[in-house]
Amino acid sequence: MVNGLNCGKDQDMILTCPQCETQYFAEDSTIGESGRTVKCAACGHNWFVSPEGGALPNTAAPAPAAHEVYRERVREQRRRKSRFASLLSWIVTASVFFALGVTAIIFRNDVVKIWPEAATAYRQVGFTVNRFGLEFSEIERSRTFNDTVPVVTVTGQATNVARSKVDTPNVQVKLKDERGNTVATRVSAITPRNLGKGQAGSFIVVLEQAPVESFKIELSFVDPDEVPVTPGPTAPAAADDSDDSVANEIGSPAE
Numbered sequence: 001m002v003n004g005l006n007c008g009k010d011q012d013m014i015l016t017c018p019q020c021e022t023q024y025f026a027e028d029s030t031i032g033e034s035g036r037t038v039k040c041a042a043c044g045h046n047w048f049v050s051p052e053g054g055a056l057p058n059t060a061a062p063a064p065a066a067h068e069v070y071r072e073r074v075r076e077q078r079r080r081k082s083r084f085a086s087l088l089s090w091i092v093t094a095s096v097f098f099a100l101g102v103t104a105i106i107f108r109n110d111v112v113k114i115w116p117e118a119a120t121a122y123r124q125v126g127f128t129v130n131r132f133g134l135e136f137s138e139i140e141r142s143r144t145f146n147d148t149v150p151v152v153t154v155t156g157q158a159t160n161v162a163r164s165k166v167d168t169p170n171v172q173v174k175l176k177d178e179r180g181n182t183v184a185t186r187v188s189a190i191t192p193r194n195l196g197k198g199q200a201g202s203f204i205v206v207l208e209q210a211p212v213e214s215f216k217i218e219l220s221f222v223d224p225d226e227v228p229v230t231p232g233p234t235a236p237a238a239a240d241d242s243d244d245s246v247a248n249e250i251g252s253p254a255e
Contacts, residue, residue, distance in 0.1 A: 019045035132169050132221045133162025137200065141217055143210070152184075152210040154217060157202050160195040167194045169221040170229055173205045178215040187222065187230045 013031065015024045017040035028051070030036075035050040104111060105127065112119045112131040119129045139156035154173050160166050168190035175184040190201040 015049055017043065017045055018047055019043050130161070133160060133164075133166045134158045134169070134195075134221060135161050136219055139219065146208065149208055150210045150212060152207040152217070154205045154207075154219070155203070156219070157200045158190050158195075158221070159200040160197055163197065165194055165196050168192065168201050170224050170227055171203045171205060172220050172222045172227060173207065174218040174220075175207060175210055176216050176218060177211075183211045184209075185230075187227050189224075189229050 013026045013028055015026050015038060016022070017024075019040060020043040022040055022042040024038075024041075026038075026049075031049055031051055033051055035048060037046055037048045039046050108118075108122050108127060108129055112122070112129050116131060119131060122129045135158070137157045137159050139154070141155075142153050144151050144153065152175060156171075158168065158171070170187050170189050172185065172187045174182045177183050184207050186205050186207045188203050188205040190203045192201055195201050
């Protein structure tokens with residue numbers, strides 16, 4: 001086995017490692033008439049050497065030069081770094097979009113206050129939206145007559161369920177018949193003009209000459225800038241900002 005560089009007068013054969021191209025001197029007698037397998041002392045590669053001093057044909061494909069092996073390793077390292085950078089970029093981008101999505105869902109009421117058109121998109125994906133941060137409570141309805149004029153009176157409270165102080169919107173009352181068609185509408189304001197967290201304001205809406213066929217009422221919050229208070233015999237009030245998606249319906253008419 002040849003495992004190093006030998007220097008002597010009788011050396012007349014040069015062996016070249018096909019793996020790393022390291023060259024060795026060897027005597028013919030060390031190879032023998034039938035050839036032998038030798039091992040490279042530099043890289044540990046084994047190959048068979050024929051008596052003529054060359055490797056047997058087709059025993060192994062020629063290995064690339066050492067500098068080519070090094071270059072390929074560098075290129076592979078660069079490819080791995082590039083793949084890792086791309087993966088990291090996708091992960092960061094996905095995380096940002098996920099965080100934005102979660103924030104948009106958690107704070108959807110605040111988003112709708114700033115951008116009311118977003119309420120439709122939230123409802124389409126199944127999320128309820130309370131643009132104004134208020135909820136109706138203690139709703140009462142009565143039907144009376146002023147001489148021969150039928151009058152429907154609706155009273156109630158609006159409670160602030162938001163995380164901060166809110167300006168009160170207007171309250172819109174619609175009278176509907178048994179088919180669901182609107183037969184009368186009136187808008188009133190909530191007192192006071194703004195409510196702190198957990199506070200409640202009151203409202204009263206009076207609809208004169210209410211059609212006899214009115215079967216139920218529907219209440220909703222409306223923006224004062226979009227739907228002003230209806231002139232008429234309603235209690236004094238004020239208003240400003242909240243959710244037209246919040247609506248209460250009361251069935252059978254009161255006597």
